[in-house]
Each structure stands twice: as structure tokens, then as C-alpha cells.
Amino acid sequence: MxxxxxxxxxxxxxxxxxxxxxxxxxxxxxxxxxxxxxxxxxxxxxxxxxxxxxxxxxxxxxxxxxxxxxxxWIPDTDYGRHARRWLSAVTAGEHVDPASMLRNVLPPRG
CATH class of the missing domain: 3.40.50.2300 (Response regulator)
Structure with missing residues (x-):
């Protein structure tokens, strides 16, 4: 909405x-x-x-x-690259684990 x-x-x-x-x-x-x-x-x-x-x-x-x-706030400016990776995986029928994708985008906790 x-x-x-x-x-x-x-x-x-x-x-x-x-x-x-x-x-x-x-x-x-x-x-x-x-x-x-x-x-x-x-x-x-x-x-x-x-x-x-x-x-x-x-x-x-x-x-x-x-x-x-x-x-x-996600401290990364290349959202397009991550979105393309996610969309490619989903449309290829791959199982996408959202948590692991976020771990690849977000910086490690310090």
C-alpha cells in the first residue's frame, strides 16, 4: 500500500x-x-x-x-548489486536465505 x-x-x-x-x-x-x-x-x-x-x-x-x-540504515551504497544478486537467485529457483544475504551486506558487529 x-x-x-x-x-x-x-x-x-x-x-x-x-x-x-x-x-x-x-x-x-x-x-x-x-x-x-x-x-x-x-x-x-x-x-x-x-x-x-x-x-x-x-x-x-x-x-x-x-x-x-x-x-x-544499511551502510552500503551498492544496493543495486545486492538486489540483482537476490533477484537472479530467486528467479533461478534457488533457495535464498535472507539472513545470510544480510550478513553479506551488513558490516560485522564490532
């Missing part, structure tokens, strides 16, 4: 998400995650109790919300 970066539009769509059984969303950037959290508040709902929300960029603003927006 896709929404514009508009608090009211997001608030209008959240009830349908919840009715369909969705319990969590991962958005393409933290700004959208902040907007989803705001829309939840407008509806009298909360994260993660009613809907878990995860952003993607780990911007400083993600730490300013209440509750704090969970956010991820």
Missing part, C-alpha cells in the same frame, strides 16, 4: 490496514515513519501497541518522536 507524505491521508488508510490484519509497517524513509506515528496519534492509537512502525534511514529526527521511531 502506498500513501503520500500526508498525515491525514495516512490516518485515512490506517483503519483498513488494521482491519486486514497488518500489525507492522516498514516505510521507505524516516519522514514517512514520523508521519505514520503522527497519524496514529490523531486516531487515538499508538505504536507499537496498535501498529508497529519502522523507518529507514536512521535520521536524527527519528529519535525525536514519542515513542521513538525504530529505524534502520
Amino acid at each position: 502506498s500513501f503520500p507524505l500526508d498525515r491525514n491521508a495516512i490516518a485515512g488508510g490506517i483503519p483498513a490496514l488494521l482491519r486486514s490484519g497488518i500489525t507492522a509497517v516498514c516505510v521507505h524513509e524516516d519522514r514517512m515513519g514520523v508521519a505514520v506515528l503522527a497519524a496514529l496519534t490523531d486516531l487515538g492509537l499508538s505504536a507499537p501497541t496498535d501498529l508497529a512502525v519502522m523507518g529507514a534511514d536512521n535520521t536524527p529526527e527519528s529519535r525525536l518522536t514519542t515513542p521513538q521511531l525504530s529505524s534502520v
Whole structure:
């Protein structure tokens, strides 16, 4: 499902998400995650109790919300290469272990 970066539009769509059984969303950037959290508040709902929300960029603003927006960031700029590898493997019928693919993309924990 896709929404514009508009608090009211997001608030209008959240009830349908919840009715369909969705319990969590991962958005393409933290700004959208902040907007989803705001829309939840407008509806009298909360994260993660009613809907878990995860952003993607780990911007400083993600730490300013209440509750704090969970956010991820992959420190790699060659996403296209990884996506091509994944797509090639899947379309070739190979079993793809997402955890092992992530280990190849993410740096080791120090």
C-alpha cells in the first residue's frame, strides 16, 4: 500500500490496514515513519501497541518522536548489486536465505 507524505491521508488508510490484519509497517524513509506515528496519534492509537512502525534511514529526527521511531540504515551504497544478486537467485529457483544475504551486506558487529 502506498500513501503520500500526508498525515491525514495516512490516518485515512490506517483503519483498513488494521482491519486486514497488518500489525507492522516498514516505510521507505524516516519522514514517512514520523508521519505514520503522527497519524496514529490523531486516531487515538499508538505504536507499537496498535501498529508497529519502522523507518529507514536512521535520521536524527527519528529519535525525536514519542515513542521513538525504530529505524534502520544499511551502510552500503551498492544496493543495486545486492538486489540483482537476490533477484537472479530467486528467479533461478534457488533457495535464498535472507539472513545470510544480510550478513553479506551488513558490516560485522564490532
